[in-house]
Each structure stands twice: as C-alpha cells, then as structure tokens.
Amino acid sequence: MTSAIIVGSGIAGLSAALHAVRAGVDVTIVAKGALADTATRWAQGGIAAVLTRGDSVEAHVADTLRAGDGLCDEDAVRVLASEGPGRVRELIALGVAFDRDADGALRMGLEAAHSHARILHAGGDATGRAIEEVLVAAARASRARILEHARLIDLVDDGDRIGGVRVIAGGEVRELRADAVVLATGGAGRLYSRTTNPALATGDGIAAASRAGAAVADLEFVQFHPTVLAAGAPFLVSEAVRGEGAVLVDETGRRFAFDDHPDGELAPRDVVARSIARRMAEQGGRPVLLDATALGRAALAARFPTITAAVAARGFDWAETAVPVTPAAHYLMGGVATDLHGRTTRAGLLAVGECARTGVHGANRLASNSLLEGAVFGARAAAVLADSTAASAPGPSDRGAPVPPDPDAPPFSREALQRLMWDEVGLVRDGARLMHAAGVLSAWDAALPAPRTPRAHEDAALVHVGALAASAALARTASAGAHHRADAVRPAPEPALATAGAPC
Template sequence: MTSAIVVGSGIAGLTFALHAARRGVQVTLVTKGGADHGSTRCAQGGIAGVLFPEDRIEDHVRDTLTAGAGLCDEAAVQVLVTEGPQRIRELAAWGVAFDRDATGRLRHGLEAAHSFPRILHAGGDATGLAIESALLRRAREAGIRIVEHAFLADLVVRDGAVRGVRLLVEGRSRMLTAHAVVLATGGTGQLYARTTNPAVATGDGIAAAIRAGAEVRDLEFVQFHPTVLAAGTPFLVSEAVRGEGAVLVDEDGRRFAFDAHPDGELAPRDVVARAIAAQSGRVRLDATGIPGLSERFPSIDAAVRARGLDWTREPIPVTPAAHYLMGGIVTDLDGRTALAGLYAVGECARTGVHGANRLASNSLLEGAVFGARAAAAVAWGPLAPAASPVAARAERVEPAGRHHDMAPFSRGALQRLMWEHAGLIRDADGLRAAARTIAAWRATAPNPVAVAAHEDVNLLIVAEAVVAAALARSASVGAHWRADAAPAPVARELTTVGAAC
C-alpha cells in the first residue's frame, strides 16, 4: 500500500488527505500545533469560483492573469479555474454551509480585481473556520491518522528521494517514513513585524525544502493586505468589506485611493496597500454606510468592538500587513517538486497561479484544487519527480567584516529588518544591507534544539531567500515594488514551470 505523510492541516493538507485516503493511500497527517491552528481558519474573505450562469470561466481566468501582472502560469490558472467549481461543490457536500439568501440561492460577493461577484462565504466572515471545521470532522470520520504538536525538523532524503520526515514531538526527535511527503505548511508571515498570519507561519516547510535541495521561486512576491486593524493585535478586515462599499479616507476625510488607481478601493491589493502606506497621517476605513455590519461580518465586528471602536458610527484605523506568499516550492500541476517523493500544496507551493500578485479569494481555491490533484499523483506514482525548471539561484551574500555595530539576532529584530528593507517598498541599498545582516546572523546562529530556535533558523533561511530574490528582480512588478526602478512592462509572460511540467 502506498503511504504518504502530509505536513499541515489547512485546506490544502486536509483536501490531500481526504482524496488520498479515498484512493487507498495510507495517510498520516502531522501538524505543528493543534489541527485547527493554521491559516485556513483565519480566512475571512471567502473562496472564488465560477458557479453562476452570469459568470464565465474565461473571465475568472482573465481576472487572475491581470492581477498576476503577466507572470502567472496560464496552464496552472486554467486548472485552478476550471476545476475550482467541482472542488467548491465537494466542500459543500463535505459539510461546509456556504451562505444563502432567503430563497436558498448562494450568496456571492465582489472583491478587488474581480469582474464578477463570484466570492462565496460561510458564516459571513468565517469562511476559513467553516471549511477547516468541516474538513477536520470529515478526516476524523474517515479514520485518517492525525499527529498534533509535531514540529517538522527536517526531511529525510535517501538515495536522492524524500522518504520521510524528522519531527520534534514533546521535545524528542521522531522519524516517520513513507513513500511520499506532502508539504502543506503555509506561509512565512512571521518574517514581518506586522502580519495577518498566525504564530505558526514560520516558513518551516519552505526552509526544509531549501535544505533538501528543492527549487524555490517567486519569493520576492509577498502580498501585503491593505486593511488590517491598526489598534491592538493585528486583525484582518476582509476585502469583502470594501466590496460591500466601505471606503478609505485620510485624516481629512478625503477618499485617496482613486489617486493611485481608477478602481479606487477595489484596485489590486498591492496598489491599495502602497496607497495607504504613502499617506503621511492615519488612514481609516469608513464602513458606516453599510447596513447590518454585525450580521454580515460578525468576526470583524467582535474584533472591532473588543478594541473599543464602533465601526457602525465612525471609521476605523487600518494599516497594511504581510498577508500571503505568492512564491514557494516549485511544483508542477500535480504538486510534484523536482525531488522524487516530495510534493507541496497550498501557500508553501509555487504553482504559478498567482504570478506577481494573488487575486483575492483564490488561495482557498488553490489549496482545494491542487490538494486533490496531488493526491491523485501520489496514488498513481509517489516517487516520480517533476521536470526541474530552469530557475536562476541567487548567490548567498556572505557577511563582510565583523559587523561590530550590527544588532544581535532576535526574531523581533529580523521582523523589523524585513519590514523596513523587504516590505511594501524595497531598493537595492536596503536589500543589500538586509542580506549582509541576515548572512551574519545565519553564520553565528547556534544549532537549534527547542522548537522556537528551529523556527528562528527557518525564518533566517527563508528571509535570505526572499531578499536574494528581491535583489535579483530589479524591476517593479505586482507586489514587488522597487523604489529604485521603473515598473516592468506587463506582458503575458509564460514561466518555465508550465513549459517544463
């Protein structure tokens, strides 16, 4: 019997597990925290899909390609959009109660850069939680083995193939072996001082893949969500709020988003985020004109009120924060990496669907679509590697001198460094300074023992790769904005991933 270990318990990992188990694969799912502690449960906005007769597949494809600024893999986008409706119907069959109107018809909302209101929600702004809960319940009913509080210390590579994982469980090392390992470990939001990501998002899967020799790409494309509460602990205010009519205003009450883009508040996320960052004073989101805020957005309403604010009466302060990684471990259309036996799905994977900027609400869709495809590939032949794409690998920047004036490493120091030099706006001088500091920190880092120390090493590895990628791409495009360079011409540029795979 074919066996597989999937690391991560979000929509991508759980979809893989359910489909693989149904195909006769013996699945073990391991997760760093509790099984419901990942990013999926935090997803407010919803899931995009062509489910209504007024909408068209080609329109969703076009919207995705446009948001990606010409750098999407068109084959991957076609897979995402054409297979997406089936996966959404499957989620409903598995118990996800998508919101419906009084007549029983699915409610569907509009988000930035979509040409049609094709976004489904569950529980108002609790879509991710509804999906996470339904999939976990289904996995437990199916008897899938779930190992919680198990940290991925490394991949086990033998004879050029990934054969298992080394875990830290309650402080002890433990090795599991299988025919295939599927990384579904999420993103890298903890690289930054402000993020919407949960504390577990420390890039563990990407770092382990880099150590094992897998290809990574497009790590310079980090999406910053424009509207995160700027009061108390960061809390995302869904783009769906702007889709319902909320507007951004400066300290004088002026709507400024149209200065940056003709679509104003519904422009692509990178444009809106930079427009907010360019304001010299505090930016607020005005949702006072939207009726029924507490019913439509119950989670956001609770978070706003917990901070002593009443968004039904006054605008609320917002700021950008690191939100989603468009790049990651390079895969083909079935989740295979260039390492035999290793697969990647979800946010840690670079499928090519997002290009330089993810279209809103395509992330949950990506996890469901490519999680299912990876399951079919593992069941068919788990050790077949994808063709290795031609990808430039930036040279590591070594520390120069002793750096007597360099601040000692701490996670907070790294997050501040990345926010300043590899955040919303970058330039060569800042990126080179960041590269030198990160290289020096890596060179002096002790061997990790505890989980937190392993996470710090992983963050440094991924930070180094993000900065190197941002230095290598000298033109501004999508979410990667170089203050020292002109924007790159937007072209329908096919990446080598689609051609090779």
C-alpha cells in the same frame, strides 16, 4: 500500499489527505498545533469558483492572469479555474454551509479584479473557519493517522529521494518514514513585524525543502493586506468591507486612495497597501482610518459579525466612528516550485497550498483564489500519491545570486529580523536596502547555532526563507505586482480595473 506523510492541516493538506485516503493511500497527517489550528481557519474571505450561468472558466482564467501581472503559469491557472467548481461542490457535499439567498440559491459575491460574481462566503466573514471545521471532522472520521502538536524540523533525505520527516513532538525528536511527503505548511508571514498570519506561519516547510535541495521560486512576491486593525494584535479587516462601501480617509478626513489609482479603495491590493503606507509616512507614521459608518449598524453586524466583534473588543464602535488601519504582510505567492500535480524537484516530495509555487498567483494573487488553490492542488497531489511513489519534476528556481554575509550584522533576534524585513524587504523596496538586508540575513543564516528548541527551529526557518526572499527581490530589478522597486527604471503601471468589488 503507498504511504504518505502530509505535513499541515489547512485546506490544502486535508484536501490531499482525504483524497489520498479514498484512493487507498496509508496517510499520516502531521499538524504543528491542534488539527484545526491553521491559517485556513483565519480566512475571512471567500472561495472563487465558476458556478453560475454567464460566468465561464475563460473569464476566471483571464481575471487571474491579469491580477498576476503577466507572471502566472497559464496552464496552472487553467487547472485552477476548470477544476475549482468540482472541488467546491465536494466541500458542499461534505457539509460546508456556504451562504445562500432567501430562495436557497448560493449567494455569489463580486470582488475587485473579478469580472463576474463568483465568490462564495460562509458565515458572512468566516469562510475559512467553516471549511476548516468540516475538513477536520472528515479527517478525524477517516482512516488517516493524526499526529498533533508536532513541529516539522527537517526532511529525511535518502539521497535519491525524500523518505520522511523529522519532527519535535512531546519534547522529543521523532523520525517518521513514508514513501512520499506532502508539504502543506503554509506561508512565512511571521517574517514581518506586522502580519495577518497566525503564529505558526514560520516558513518551516519552505526552509526544509530548500535545505534538502528542492527548487524554490517567486519568494520576492509577498502580498500585503491593506487594512489591518492598528489597535491591539493585528486583525484583518476584509476588503469586502470596502466592497460594501467603506472608504479610507487620512487624519484630515480626506479620501486619498484616488491619488494613486482611478479605482480608489477598490484598486488592486498592492496598490492600496502602498497608498496607505505613503499617507502614513506623510502623517508621521500614524495609521489611516477606515470609515464604514455609512453601511449602518445592522448591516455591519449581519455581514461582518467576526470583524464587528474584533473591532468592539478593541474599544471601537465602527458603526459610529472610523477605525485605524495599517497594511500588514498577508500572503506569500512563491514557495517550493512544483508541477501541476504538486511534485517538486526532489523525488518523494510534494508541496501544496501557500508553501508551494504552482504558478497560479504570479506576482499578485487574485482575491479568493488561495482557498481554491489548496482544494484543487491538494486533490491533484493525492492522485500522484495513489498512482506512484512521487517522482521528481522539473521546476523553476530563482534563489538569486548569493550575497556575502554582512560582517557588521547586528545580533540576531526575531524582533530584529521582523523589523529588518518590514523596513527593507517590505511594501516598497530598492537595491541598497535589499543588498543590506540580504547581507544581514546571510550572516544570520550562517551564524545561528544548531537549533535545539521548537522556537529556535522556527527562527532558523524564518532566517533561511528571509534570506531567499531578499536575494530573489534583489535579483528582480523591475517592479511587478506585489514586488515594488522604487528604483526601477520603468516601474510597472497601475492598471485600472474593469469591475467593482473587493478581494478578500
């Protein structure tokens, strides 16, 4: 029987685990925290799938390619769109209670950059939580072994293949062996001083894969969510709120988003985020305001119960007054380079979900494709595990040219790292700042002592991934999607969208 270790317990990891168990694979699931403590659980937005008449796989493919600004892998996008409906039906069969109309039909939402209503939500704005709870219950009821509160620190490299993982669990380093390892460790949002990501998003899997020689790609493409509450701990306010009619205003009450794009608040996510950042700079760094008062108290409470509670906990009544918002790091489009079955350039190692670069997202992820990607490619990786011991696959690698360490780099701290990334590898970039950031990150990467604590291992992973991201951003001199170079000779135009709605 093939054995596999799956590191991560969000939709990608648990989809891979459940499919692999059904196929007879001996599965061990390793979770960094509790099994349900994942980025999936935080997802307010929906999951996209072609499930209604009038919609088509070709339309979903076209929408995804357009959002990706010409840099998607079309074969990967076709896999996503064509296999997505089946994966969503599996979630429904497992018990995910997606929202339905009064007559019992699935309620399909229309969001920006989608040409058809194909977005399913659960609990209004709690889709990720609904999916995660069902998958966790199914995993616990399966034959998979589960190891919780175990932090990945490295891969076991047997020379010709990856043969397992090293984790810290219960204060001790443990080595777990298997025929194959599947990384489903999520992104690296904690690189930035403001992020929607949970504390566990420290790039552990990407860093471990890179150190083991696996190819990485597209790490320069970091998606920033435009609207995150600017009071208390960062909390994402779904773009579906703007899709329902909320507007962005500055301190004077003026709607400014149309200054940058004809679709205003419903422009692509990266455009709106940059528009907000520019307006904040013009008003001394103070946040802009999201005005949802026109939606009415009852509609806000019914459609957005989770956000309503978070806004109230921060002392605001958003049915009566506009609330302060700023952009924040949200999603990493790049990661460990894989083929269409999750195989990396190292034998025995697969990657799925946000830590993987399948080519689906290109330079800018289409709304509601992230949960779908986890379900689709998690299942595909499981098929590889059942069929073999995971051979390697060719893949792109764009680490960028190495940058010499900066001899004047300041002392490392996580706060200094997050400020550096926000200021110099953030929403708007240029060559001089990227070169400086890459030099500082290179110096930190070389000088950090061997980590001995869980936090030190996280710091080492963050610095390593940050250095890769800065080098990749420096190497890409043209603007594309979420990678915006102010010094680009020909900045990419901001295309108008053909449909209304908002991504989540």
